[in-house]
Amino acid sequence: MRFTAKFTRRVSGRLSTKRRSRLAAPLVLVLGLLATGGIFAAINPATAETQTADEDLVAKGRALFLVGCASCHGKNGEGITTVKGGQYGPPLVGVGAAAVTFQVGTGRMPLAQPGTQAERKPPVYDDEETEALSAYVASLGPGPAVPDPSEYDVSDATTEDIVRGGEFFRTNCTACHNFAGNGGALPRGRYAPSLKGVSERDMYLAMLTGPQQMPVFSDEVLTPEDKRQIIAYLKKTEETPNYGGFTLGSLGPVTEGLFAWLIGMGTLVGAAVWIAANSTRSKKKGGAA
Amino acid sequence: MTQKQELSPREADPIADPGLPAHLPRPTDVDDVAEKRAERQVATLYGLSTIFTLLFCVSYFVFDVGENPSVILGFGASNVALGLTLGLALLCIGLGTIQWARKLMADTEIVEYRHPGSSSDEDREDTLAVLSQGSEESGIARRPLIRNSLLGAMAALGLPAVIALRDLGPLPGDKLNSTIWTKGMRVVQDVDGSPIRTEDLEIGQLVNAEPGIFFEEEDGEPVIEGKELQVQKAKAAVIVVKMQPDDITPWPGRENWGVDGVLCFSKICTHVGCPISLWEQQTHHLLCPCHQSTFDLADNGKVIFGPAARHLPQLPMTVDDEGYLIARSDFTEAVGPSFWERDNDEPK
DSSP: OHHHHHHHHHHHHHHHHHTTSTTHHHHHHHHHHHHHHHHHHHHOTHHHHHHHHHHHHHHHHHHHHHHHTHHHHOTTSOOEEOTTSOEEEOOOTTOHHHHHHHHHHTTOSSOSSOOSSOOOOOOSSOHHHHHHHHHHHHTTSOOOOOOOGGGGOOTTOOHHHHHHHHHHHHHHTHHHHOTTSOOEEOGGGOEEOOOTTOOHHHHHHHHHHOOTTSOBOOTTTSOHHHHHHHHHHHHHHHHSOBTTSOOGGGOTHHHHHHIIIIIIIHHHHHHHHHHHSOOOOOOSOOSOO | OHHHHHHSOOOOOSSOOOOOOOOOOOHHHHOHHHHHHHHHHHHHHHHHHHHHHHHHHHHHHHSOOSSSOOEETTEEHHHHHHHHHHHHHHHHHHHHHHHHHHHTSOOOOOOOOOOOSSOOHHHHHHHHHHHHHHHHHHTTTTOHHHHHHHHHHHHHTHHHHHHHGGGGOSOOTTTTTOOSOOTTOBEEETTTOOBOBGGGOOTTBEEEEEEGGGGOEETTEESSOHHHHHHHHHHHOEEEEEOOGGGOOOOTTOTTSSBTTEEEEESBOTTTOOBOOEEETTTTEEEOTTTOOEEEGGGTTEEEESSOOSOOOBOOEEEOTTSBEEESSSOSSOOSSOOTTOOOOOOO
16 A cells, blocks of 8 residues: 555656656547547447448448438438429438438338328348338438337337327327227228238337328327327227128218128018019919909 | 090000019919928028027127127127128018019019099089188188287298297307417327427427316316317317428418427318328328318418318417417407408418
C-alpha cells in the first residue's frame, strides 16, 4: 500500500513537471478516448460483431434492393416521380423496417404490375431476404421497427382482452374491413382486404405502418396492448364456428339480397310453374271424370 | 253458351270461338292402381311431415346452445336441426296437398262468366226508397237545430286528432345546432379515453375520437352515462386525421383550426347521419359506407361525390399546455343530417 502510494506520488510528480507542455492537453484527450473505447470494447465485445453482422445484412439488402426494387423506388430508395408529377414508386426513406416487412412479407411488393392496389400474393423473398431488405431500408432513415413477436402474441389473451379488442375493432376497423373482418370496397376499384387468415405479425405491422390507403394507427395512440387485443379478437372470431348458418361472405344485403332474389324467388317461381303445369292425361275413358 | 250470349250481346266473332278442349281424364281418374298409389303418396308426405315435427321437438332438447354449442359441419347444430326439421315439416304438408290436388281432386274445367258490376234497377229503387223514407221519418231536413248540432259535434271530433299532433314535439330548440364540445375540452381516443398529442400522430393517421367528458368520473361515477351519453355521443363523435400540412387548403378563417396538419371533423355524415371513418390516407378522402358520400378532408370536408349536400363540419382545435389536443369551441355549425334551417358556413 505504502509502495503504491509512493509510486503514484513519484509518477504524478514527474508528470506534473510536464503538465504545462503544449502536447499535454491533446495527449490526455487521446489517452482518455482510447481508454473509454478500449474499456467499452472489453466489456461489450459482442457489439463489434453485431455491427458487422448488421452491415452485412444491410449490404445484402442493398444488393437485393438494387435488383428487385430500385427500378421503381430509385437506387437509393428516394422514389421515382412520373412526368405528370405522380409517384412511380414512393420514396422509402423513413418508412422503416416494419413497412418493408409487411409489404414484402405479404407478397404485395414487388408489384406484379402497376394497378389500383398492390395485392396480397405468395411472397417472392424468403424471410432472410425480407429481413435484409428491411435492414437496408431501415438504414435509409428512422422509421418504425419490426415489433418483437411477444408484442403480437395472442396465445394467452384473456376474455377481457378479446372483448376490449372487439370494441377497438368496431370503432376503428369495421368502416373499411367489414363488421366480420371480411374486407370491403373502396372508391375507384380499391378495396380493404379480408382479415381472415392474416398472420398476427402482418396485422400488427399494417396497423403500425398504414399500408396504401389504410390509415396509420401509431403505437403512441393505439398502444401495442390495444393492437394485441384487436388481433386477439380477430383470431378469436376466426376460430369461432359459425353458429348462425351460412354467412354468404358476411357482406350484408348484397349477397343476402342476391340469394333471396335469385335462389329464393327463383325456386318459388319454378315451383309455381310446376304446380300449374299440365299433368299427364289418359286417353282411357273412365269413371270419376 | 246461351247464357254467354245473354250476358254479352254483341256481333258474332268473324272467327268462331273454338271453346275449351275436350276434358281428358288423368291416369288416377281411370286407373285404380294409380289412384291408390297417389293416395299413398299423399299420406306418406303428411306422415313425413309429422315425423319432422317430432324431430324438431327432439332436436330442441338434444342439442346444446350457449357457451359450448353442439356443431354440425361448422354450423350451430341446434339452429341447423331446428330450421331443417321445421322447414321440411311445412314443405311436406305443402307437397302433399299439391299432390292431392293434382292427382286426386276433381279437375274438370269450369267456366265462370263475369257479371255486370251494378245492382239491378229494382234494387236501386228499393234502396233509394228506404233512404228517403228514413230521411222523412227522422225529420232531419225539418229540424235544422238537430242537424246543425250533429254536424258541429262531428266537426269537433277533429280536434283530438289535431291536439294529438303535439306529441310530435316539443321543438328541438338549440339541440340540433349544439353538441357537448366546449372550449378547452380534450379530444380523446374512443374506447380507452386516452388524450392525444399531435407529435404522437403520424402522417396518414386516423383516430376515432370522443369528447374527453365522456370518460371523466366524479366520485367514481361517470359524469355522463346512460341515455344522455348516447344522445351526446350521437352528435359529438369525431375523427382526428393527420395529413401533410402542405396538402391542406383551409377556408378563410379556418387557418388555425388544425395543429401541424392534424384536423378534426365530425364523424356523422351530413346525408342521413351514418358514422363515417372510412378514411383513405393517400387521397384524404373520407367515404360514407352507407351511400358512398365522399368528403375531401384536405379541402374543408367538401363533398366530392355522393348524395350528401353539405360539407362535413370541422371542429376547431388547438393544443393545451401539456401538448394534448383540445377543442377551441363547439362546432360552428350543426353536425349530422342536413335540415332546412341549418347554418352553413361554407364560403360562397
